[in-house]
Amino acid sequence: MTAFEPPVPNRQRVLVTGASRETGIGAAVARAHAARGAAVAVHCRADTAAGEAVAAKLPGSGHLTVTGDLGDPEQVARVVQEAVDGLGGLDVLVYNSGMYVEHPVTRTTYSEWQSLWRRHLDVNLLGAAHTAWCVVDHLMRRPEGPAGGRIVMIGSRGAYRGEPRTPAYGASKAGLHALAQSLAVDLAPHRIAVTALAVGFTRTDLTAGLLDDPETHEAVLAQHPLGRVADPSEIAAAAAWFTSAEAEWATGAVLHLNGGSYLH
Structure with a gap:
């Protein structure tokens, strides 16, 4: 953990996982919260320098970086x-950590299939469940009580439209949405609101190859009535609203944020 300045009292304190890629959704979520005055813990899996770079550029002060593999419950x-x-x-x-590795069933060995399913579930679903448990445990024990706590799960439209190249990804994101709704009902009496975003295609460094390749560019855009894909800042704006005081009534909601590319 690397802290840039001491904690500042009376500010919303936010942990954003999977936030070390400067062009990614997690970093955009961290920036959106810092811009409205929050103190942010930027999580990265292993590249602490990248996480520190994101944290150092956030507006305001009191931000820090935390490092660990969320597929490991101890970490x-x-x-x-x-x-x-x-x-x-x-x-x-805000649980944004996730992995996406292609493993179509007809072109994957049985050992690869097992390994990739296990890893997708460990990071995308079980990691979210374990992180949520630890955060809820803290909220329930903190002196001011749990009221006002917020949990947002960054899911995917792939939970509904299918992910034939990465079935474990689609299944894990479907489970993530169900996890958010289950927690929302359980935690409502404690005034902890839990929501999810079913995110569509978003321009990040991980998707730039598909968007910049002439062979796949048009196919991707053809899915979207707006003729474009999302910018990470658009996803971050929705996440920031879900964590606001005004969004308590949204608890249990799964927001389909895909530019009309999939209607549910």
């Missing part, structure tokens, strides 16, 4: 505790 607990210690507590979790 999850450490990451959350470091965020709690570094920020002086937590109010918000």
